[in-house]
Amino acid sequence: MFENLNEKLERSFKLLKGQGKITEINVAETLKEVRRALLDADVNFKIAKSFTENVRKKALGMDVLNAVKPSQLMVKIVHDELAELMGGKFIDINLKGNPSVILIAGLQGSGKTTFSGKLAKMLKSKKGRHPLLVACDVYRPAAIEQLKVLGEQIGVPVFTEDGSKNPVKIALEAIRQAKLQGNDVVIIDTAGRLAIDQEMMNEISAVKDAVKPHEILFVVDSMTGQDAVNTAKEFNDRLDFDGVVLTKLDGDTRGGAALSIRSVVDKPIKFVGTGEKLDALDNFHPERMADRILG
């Protein structure tokens, strides 16, 4: 991931390298290249524009024209601005409540069920929690089966109600069971659709209203670029979620979603999925991601 962006940004900084004294024109050319690199990474036009404008202002403020090593200073400014664009600080999920109730939302195929399994595994092995996974996709028996298989692989119980068509009832019953069995985290995997659909939104909203989750995570496939950002906006308008999970960052994603989501929905990315295996999950650290982008 980000290979292209990394390469293009490096090329743009080359314009400044080795020049003892640089001019405003050099800086403007570099910024043009940076903007082009962001657009090629599928970053929204307005975001790319305001990004380079912010970098330009900072560069002027830090007197980059008279810096000893102007290219290094520019790299630092771009690095800090990239980290800022992605949210600045790492923000963890809210695990208050006993049980902590986590609602997982997103389109079908985004990686919701896989993420639910990964999160359960992470909370169990790294935080000593006792999660309960809940299969609330009442339309696709295959999805319920998939969660059961995942649960078995990681040794986490899975709550299902065979034949039930009522996700609110399933979720409430699961929480009741969790209290009885001593599960301190309940992860509710909801039904997705291939595209935004009001029925799906109504259903997830109803589950949200009934269970009052401590955390709502929106899962989205990073390979879908600006579509990912648009979907995030629609889900957020409806659900007011707490954080984003970007999946498939191991694929040849151009990175646009990672760079744009924060400024469009103003919600932090909290996790990234980096593979199909159940331990391919990382917390999202904007600073580290900026390091990676700049190589």
Ligand code: GDP
């Ligand atoms: P759901 O319909 O939203 O529940 O999506 P699934 O969890 O079934 O995932 C859809 C497909 O994406 C499956 O083939 C997963 O193995 C795959 N997948 C999920 N997360 C990742 C990831 O981070 N990286 C890769 N490469 N594949 C993933």
